[in-house]
Amino acid sequence: MTKLIFEKSKKGTEGINLTDETIDFSFINKKYLDDTTSSILPEVTELEVMRHYKELSDKNFCIEKGFYPLGSCTMKYNPKVNELLASLEGFTMLHPLQDDEDCQGALKLMYNLQLALKEITGMSAITLQPAAGAHGELCGMMIVKKYFESIGQKRKNVIIPDSAHGTNPASAAMCGFNIVEIKSNEKGMVDIEALKSALDDNTAAIMLTNPNTLGLFEENILEISELVHKAGGLLYYDGANMNAIMGHTNPKLMGFDIVHINLHKTFSTPHGGGGPGAGPVGTIDKLKDFLPVPVVEFDGNKYFRNYNLKNSIGKMKAFYGNFSVLIKAYAYILLMGNTLKDVSSNAVLNANYMMNKLKKHYLLPYNQKCMHEFVLSGEWQKEQGVNTLGIAKRLMDSNFHPPTVYFPLIVHEAIMIEPTESETKERLDEFINTMIEIADEIKSNPQQVLQHPINTPVKKVDETLAARHPDLAFKNCK
Numbered sequence: 062m063t064k065l066i067f068e069k070s071k072k073g074t075e076g077i078n079l080t081d082e083t084i085d086f087s088f089i090n091k092k093y094l095d096d097t098t099s100s101i102l103p104e105v106t107e108l109e110v111m112r113h114y115k116e117l118s119d120k121n122f123c124i125e126k127g128f129y130p131l132g133s134c135t136m137k138y139n140p141k142v143n144e145l146l147a148s149l150e151g152f153t154m155l156h157p158l159q160d161d162e163d164c165q166g167a168l169k170l171m172y173n174l175q176l177a178l179k180e181i182t183g184m185s186a187i188t189l190q191p192a193a194g195a196h197g198e199l200c201g202m203m204i205v206k207k208y209f210e211s212i213g214q215k216r217k218n219v220i221i222p223d224s225a226h227g228t229n230p231a232s233a234a235m236c237g238f239n240i241v242e243i244k245s246n247e248k249g250m251v252d253i254e255a256l257k258s259a260l261d262d263n264t265a266a267i268m269l270t271n272p273n274t275l276g277l278f279e280e281n282i283l284e285i286s287e288l289v290h291k292a293g294g295l296l297y298y299d300g301a302n303m304n305a306i307m308g309h310t311n312p313k314l315m316g317f318d319i320v321h322i323n324l325h326k327t328f329s330t331p332h333g334g335g336g337p338g339a340g341p342v343g344t345i346d347k348l349k350d351f352l353p354v355p356v357v358e359f360d361g362n363k364y365f366r367n368y369n370l371k372n373s374i375g376k377m378k379a380f381y382g383n384f385s386v387l388i389k390a391y392a393y394i395l396l397m398g399n400t401l402k403d404v405s406s407n408a409v410l411n412a413n414y415m416m417n418k419l420k421k422h423y424l425l426p427y428n429q430k431c432m433h434e435f436v437l438s439g440e441w442q443k444e445q446g447v448n449t450l451g452i453a454k455r456l457m458d459s460n461f462h463p464p465t466v467y468f469p470l471i472v473h474e475a476i477m478i479e480p481t482e483s484e485t486k487e488r489l490d491e492f493i494n495t496m497i498e499i500a501d502e503i504k505s506n507p508q509q510v511l512q513h514p515i516n517t518p519v520k521k522v523d524e525t526l527a528a529r530h531p532d533l534a535f536k537n538c539k
C-alpha cells in the first residue's frame with residue numbers, strides 16, 4: 062500500500078531550501094519559512110515528492126488510460142491543445158478586476174463563445190457564469206421564478222419526468238418550487254397523458270433532458286412544448302446530452318425557453334474529479350434581461366461587461382465563471398468548426414453499434430434506436446447471481462472504467478453506456494467482447510466474477526463499512 066507523504070517524511074530531509082540566499086523567495090510570506098511552520102509539513106526530497114505523486118496518479122483511471130463509457134458524463138477525448146491555449150500567459154495572468162480596456166482579448170473570447178453557444182442552442186442570450194450543469198439549473202430555475210414574479214403570477218410547480226438526473230428536482234426545490242414527478246411511458250418517454258394531467262395554472266416549468274437519460278429522443282417534443290406553453294409554463298432544457306444533437310437540431314427548435322450546457326462534457330474539458338466545469342445558460346429573447354450580470358457585450362467598437370440588466374437575478378458566481386474552461390470550450394469549437402455536427406453523428410453511430418452488439422447478451426429494456434448512449438439492464442445476470450455492481454467491478458480488471466450504473470432509476474440494475482465519438486472501432490469491439498465474456502463467465506461461474514477487482518490498486522471494498530465508518534483522517538491511519 063502506498064504510504065502517505067507524511068509517513069515518508071524524515072526529519073531534516075530537504076526537498077528545496079526555502080532559505081537559500083541565491084533564490085528570491087521574497088514572494089513567500091516569512092511566517093511560512095520559519096521552522097515551527099515547516100515542521101508540520103512533510104520533509105522529503107524532491108525526487109521522492111515526484112515519485113510519490115507519480116505513484117498516486119498511476120492509481121487513477123483516466124481517459125488517457127482507457128475506455129471510459131460513463132453514461133451521461135461524455136468522457137470524450139479532450140484535445141491537449143486546449144490546455145496549451147488555456148495556459149497562455151495573457152489569460153492566466155489576467156486579473157478579473159482589470160478594466161474592460163485592458164482585457165479586450167479575454168472579453169472578445171467570451172463574447173465569441175456566447176455567439177457560438179447561441180448558434181448551437183438556438184437561444185438569444187447566454188451567460189457564462191454558472192460553474193457546472195447543476196449550477197446552470199439553479200440559475201435557470203431562479204430565472205423562472207423571477208420571470209413569474211415579474212408578470213405577477215404565483216406558479217409553484219415544476220414538472221420533472223422520473224428518468225431525470227437528480228440535480229433537476231434538487232435545483233427546482235432549492236428555488237422553492239414543488240416537484241411534480243411524471244412517469245415515463247412504456248417507450249421510456251414522457252407520457253403525454255400524465256403530462257396533461259400534471260399541467261395547470263400552477264405550472265411554472267418542465268425540466269427535460271433530450272435525448273433523455275435513457276438515450277432516447279423524445280418523439281413528442283413539439284407536442285410537449287406546445288402543451289406546456291399553452292398552460293403558461295416554461296420549458297427548461299438540461300443540455301447534458303448536447304453531444305447527441307449538435308448541428309442536427311437545437312433546443313430552440315424543440316420549443317425550449319432556457320437551456321444549460323455542460324461545457325466540461327460536450328466541449329472537452331477534463332472532468333470527473335469535481336471540476337472545474339462550466340454550465341453556461343441560454344434563454345430566449347423574452348427572458349434575456351433575467352440573466353446574471355455581467356453579460357459580455359460588443360458595441361461595434363469595444364467589448365464590455367454589461368451590469369445593467371433590468372430583471373437580472375444577480376450574480377451566480379464570483380466574477381464571470383470558470384474562465385479557463387471557457388477558453389478550452391472556445392478552442393474546441395474553433396478546432397471542430399462545422400465538424401461539430403459529425404461529432405454528434407459519430408457519437409450516435411458508436412452507441413447504436415454497441416447497443417446492437419450487446420442486446421443479445423444483456424436485457425435492453427427500451428429496444429429502439431438510441432442517440433449517443435443506451436441503457437442496458439443487468440437483470441438476467443442478477444438472476445444468475447451477479448448484480449450490476451459485480452459486472453462494473455469485473456470490468457475494472459479489464460482496464461475499462463465501468464459505465465454509469467443504477468441510473469436512471471427507472472431501469473432495474475441499469476448499465477448506462479456512452480461510448481462518445483472519440484473511440485476507435487477496435488476499442489469499441491474490445492469493450493463489447495469483454496462484456497460478452499463477462500456475461501459468459503456469469504453463466505459458468507458467478508462466484509468467481511464476484512471476486513473482482515483483483516488487479517486494481519484498491520481491491521474489492523466493503524461498501525457498507527466504507528459508508529458507515531469512513532476513515533479519512535491522517536491521524537487514524539496505521
Ligand SMILES: *Cc1c(COP(=O)(O)O)cnc(C)c1O
Pocket residue numbers: 133134193194195196226228229270274299301302323338340
Ligand atoms: C451531468 C449531468 C447533470 C449535472 O451536471 P454537472 O455539470 O455535473 O453539475 C445534470 N443532468 C444530467 C442529465 C447530467 O448528465
